[in-house]
């Protein structure tokens with residue numbers, strides 16, 4: 001009896017290890033293959049998407065890269081398989097910082113031991129997960145399809161895996177999640193202090209993310225996708241959402257909605 005109980009607890013321990021702390025990323029289909037079929041619906045806008053371009057090769061160079069798709073740029077250079085060195089403000093190259101502190105949110109499928117990435121930039125896998133190709137017949141098999149985009153908690157885990165800046169992996173201490181796969185419960189390993197919603201020092205850009213995640217975990221049906229269309233790179237539909245506290249992160253309590261509070265996004269995690 002004793003040994004059986006021990007076996008059961010071992011099995012339980014193993015199960016939670018697999019869901020919260022996988023030993024490695026699963027195999028997944030790379031974006032180029034997806035775009036072979038999704039060239040017309042997704043391809044053209046994807047080339048301009050900030051996620052795809054958050055790390056990109058400098059024209060005419062094989063070793064030099066730019067981090068930051070929307071102006072706040074940093075220089076990177078190749079430093080071995082799946083690794084970049086990052087240039088500091090004083091002009092020196094830091095060989096370890098990118099892997100230790102940045103890679104998990106600006107590249108795809110970072111290995112938690114070697115801290116190497118599989119692809120630079122953010123690939124389909126980071127949001128759609130390890131896609132089953134049977135989805136061509138049954139779109140409910142793929143995350144974020146029209147049939148799979150209403151679960152606000154799941155969406156909070158997916159988008160929050162990068163947009164909750166300030167969180168920390170319990171297992172590894174990284175400022176980014178450890179072997180997170182979309183569909184998982186992010187918060188099994190990634191620890192985030194959601195009470196920061198009420199910290200006046202937080203900028204409205206990060207605050208509205210923290211607020212939405214806190215509300216979604218408490219049962220609200222409002223998700224990032226109630227307001228954002230990722231592939232159309234638009235937040236137009238946010239105008240049609242019912243007014244609540246969320247709106248006050250950017251709008252005033254009274255007066256027309258065309259007035260937006262002036263705010264600047266800054267982040268200690270991202271050093272800007």
Ligand code: HEC
Nearest residue numbers: 050051054068069070105106122126158159161162224228
């Ligand atoms: C793997 C990390 C990652 C995931 C997952 C992720 N994002 Fe992002 N997102 C980023 C990064 C990094 C940027 C900034 C890119 C840049 O400008 O270099 C960004 C930028 C954005 C922007 C600003 C785009 C612009 O052009 O102004 C929005 C809006 C956004 N993300 C929403 C989402 C939503 C919604 C989800 C979930 C469906 C999501 N993101 C999932 C990392 C991620």
Ligand code: HEC
Nearest residue numbers: 068069070071072101102105162163165175176205269270
């Ligand atoms: C927890 C995930 C996460 C980590 C870790 C992270 N970033 Fe970011 N980074 C983001 C997200 C999300 C955005 C977009 C936020 C927004 O626009 O509101 C971003 C934006 C940026 C931008 C601005 C992009 C632009 O075009 O304006 C720069 C530059 C940047 N990060 C650099 C870094 C550096 C350098 C590191 C490591 C020292 C780092 N980041 C670590 C998630 C992360």
Ligand code: HEC
Nearest residue numbers: 031034035038042051122123124127144228229230231232
């Ligand atoms: C940053 C997260 C993110 C990344 C990365 C991403 N997607 Fe999406 N995708 C979404 C979201 C969210 C939706 C739901 C509709 C929307 O917001 O545009 C979606 C919807 C789709 C759809 C359905 C479109 C529709 O009309 O409903 C297809 C097809 C798709 N994505 C393919 C891809 C492919 C291919 C890639 C990689 C080249 C990719 N996605 C990368 C978040 C992402």
Ligand code: HEC
Nearest residue numbers: 029033034037124128131135136139142143144145146147
């Ligand atoms: C062999 C061709 C093929 C490949 C490869 C492929 N898809 Fe699809 N995908 C389809 C077809 C066909 C559909 C169903 C029709 C539609 O909605 O476009 C679909 C549907 C989708 C949907 C749901 C659209 C909806 O209507 O809700 C998403 C999201 C998606 N694919 C993403 C991806 C991603 C991400 C990859 C790569 C990991 C990928 N697909 C690879 C053919 C493909």
Ligand code: HEC
Nearest residue numbers: 159163205208209212213222223224227235238241246265
């Ligand atoms: C109630 C609607 C709403 C919800 C919910 C929402 N957003 Fe936003 N978000 C907006 C609007 C509106 C803007 C500002 C307009 C813009 O930049 O497109 C914005 C801006 C952003 C930006 C750009 C910040 C910057 O200026 O650099 C990012 C990144 C972002 N949202 C991510 C998310 C993520 C991730 C979630 C889910 C956790 C989310 N948002 C939930 C409405 C919303």
Ligand code: HEC
Nearest residue numbers: 204208235238239241242243244246247249250257258260
């Ligand atoms: C993260 C910041 C942010 C949040 C949160 C936000 N908004 Fe906005 N909103 C903006 C920005 C920026 C604009 C102007 C640009 C645009 O239209 O996207 C805007 C514009 C609007 C407009 C159009 C006003 C006009 O006359 O041009 C409406 C309506 C609106 N918001 C309603 C809402 C509602 C309702 C909520 C809450 C559910 C909300 N917003 C939450 C940033 C935000």
